[in-house]
Amino acid sequence: MSSNADAPVETATASVEDLQAHVETLEAELADLREAVDDDGQKSMTIIATKGTLDMAYPPLILASTAAAFGWDVVVFHTFWGLEILHEEKSKNLKLSAVGNPSMPMPNAVAALPFMDNVATSMMEKKIAENGTATIEELIETSLDMGVDLQACQMTIELMDYDEDEFYDGVTTGVGAATALQHMADADVQLMI
Amino acid sequence: MSQHEVTQTLDVKGLSCPMPVVKTRGAVDDLSAGEVLKVVSTDSGSMSDLKGWADSTDGVSMLDQEETEESDDTLFVHYIQKE
Missing domain, CATH: 3.40.1260.10 (DsrEFH-like)
Structure with a gap:
């Protein structure tokens, strides 16, 4: 469980800009995945x-x-x-x-x-x-x-x-x-x- | 009797699976939003099949289903609304 313990430290040291960019990347990936899975529901x-x-x-x-x-x-x-x-x-x-x-x-x-x-x-x-x-x-x-x-x-x-x-x-x-x-x-x- | 305002009636008496569902699809395609199709079938399987079709197909809803007797036949009547 050491990786979990490390996580807050990384978060604390990351800048707001870095986090924002990271969130944007994740959101884009999520949108791609949704599109791939959903396929208009057809x-x-x-x-x-x-x-x-x-x-x-x-x-x-x-x-x-x-x-x-x-x-x-x-x-x-x-x-x-x-x-x-x-x-x-x-x-x-x-x-x-x-x-x-x-x-x-x-x-x-x-x-x-x-x-x-x-x-x-x-x-x-x-x-x-x-x-x-x-x-x-x-x-x-x-x-x-x-x-x-x-x-x-x-x-x-x-x-x-x-x-x-x-x-x-x-x-x-x-x-x-x-x-x-x-x-x-x-x-x-x-x-x- | 049902009090739905029926726009069109589809007679599929004497036809069996899959024709009641297939012909209903065609008839619904010709309707406008809000209009109601009455489907009259002699196929007892149509009670489950048309309900299942309406429930899992976008743009249609099953308003009502009923069984009636006509001379010696049992009729299965369905009221389907195009959304």
């Missing part, structure tokens, strides 16, 4: 969407559109199978997997039969329509309208041999992991789905 969220099944396409889009309604700055970075969500044609034909899903009302041996994924998908699509749940296409259009930045991983676009024209208008292309990380570092909420 929250932001980054989601990494990696799955392309019908059930896994919903959570990123529901959270993204809702966060946009809160006025948040939202980025959804789509990579690997998550890219199918942004693909205009494929997004309308996303499938539900019947196999390996314990919530399916059928044993795996039956679920593995040909066309069972189509049967499960049709059942789900019927429920979605009956429940008034938005379609994937509606959620994408809504998210884009609300200013959500839907990003398509450039590496995956090339890996899957997609053409940039095949994605919805308004989707950001030409971005990679570094862009995603940059948003994640600044975001209040980061999710990988």
